[in-house]
Amino acid sequence: MKEATLLHNPKAGDEEHSKKELIELIEANGYKCRYSSTKKDGWTDFESDVDLLIVASGDGTVRKMVKELSKRKELEKAPPIAILPLGTANNIAKTLNIEGSTEEIVKSWEKAKAVKYDIGTLEGVEDYDFFLEAFGFGLFPSFVNIVTKEKIDNKKTVEEELLAVLQALHEFIFGFEARKCTLEIDGADYTGEYLLAEVMNIKSIGSNLQFAPTADTSDGKLDVILVTEKNKEQLATYVLNKIKGEEKPPSFQTMKAETVRITWDGTRAHVDDSLIKLTPFTEIRIGVKKGMLKFLV
Secondary structure (H helix, E strand, O other): EEEEEEEEOOOOOOOOOOHHHHHHHHHOOEEEEEEOOOOOOHHHOOOOOOOOOEEEEEEEHHHHHHHHHHOOOOOOOOOOOEEEEEEOOOOHHHHHOOOOHHHHHHHOOOOEEEEEEEEEEOOOOOOOOOEOOEEEEEEEHHHHHHHHHHHHHOOHHHHHHHHHHHHHHHHHHOOOOOOEEEEEEEOOOOOOOEEEEEOOOOOOOOOOEEEOOOOOOOOOOOOEEEEEEHHHHHHHHHHHHHOOOOOOOOOEEEEEOOOOOEOOOOOOEEOOOOOEOOOOOOOOOEEEEEEEEEEOO
């Protein structure tokens, strides 16, 4: 029988799936299951010498697992990762088209394939040397800093939380001003004033903001998204449409890149879903490592 390690955040999303239910479901579909709760001390000692690593949680837990594998120098030899998206945004799962109920996803593993997944690399950011989703300056991290303080995440359901975030974001956009950004993409100069600059490995960030709808997580390239003051109304309209339940991705200036050098006239930035504060004009160097991970889809 195949063996799997399940990393479970029991507080993720609407907390609908218990440890017992998940283990029973996974074992009913052909795996001997080892379990670790990410809310308990020592969970980073999880066993990786298995046929499958399962993350039942949101994007943040996927990142924590990858960080631990990186510490062990086990990334390249790690088994495929299967995601059971129980978080709020689940941007990684959405990019990989992992959809359906938990039961449907587990049953699909029998015929699923392992696909390669790139990792973005960072230099110049203390305590962070990679990203799975995106690195960015400007409007988005500045908004996250404010929305966290207002505790919008205390809404009763995932849907209510996402809606509240989008409504607050729509209001925030109009008061945010473009900032100077010194930017080099694959050796070409794109310095200018931008509302936001996002270097993305996946299609969406935050509350499912689909800024890079054509992103490919296995092409060895990153998508650089630049939004200027002239795009402010377009960005606000996109968010308003999402509030109405309509997904109409905007067409911002986008470049494929293997290397990026970026300096921002500000302090707020984000690495995946983590908000960070930098010294103004810190130069960040970004690259990509092709096919470092494997996800089951």
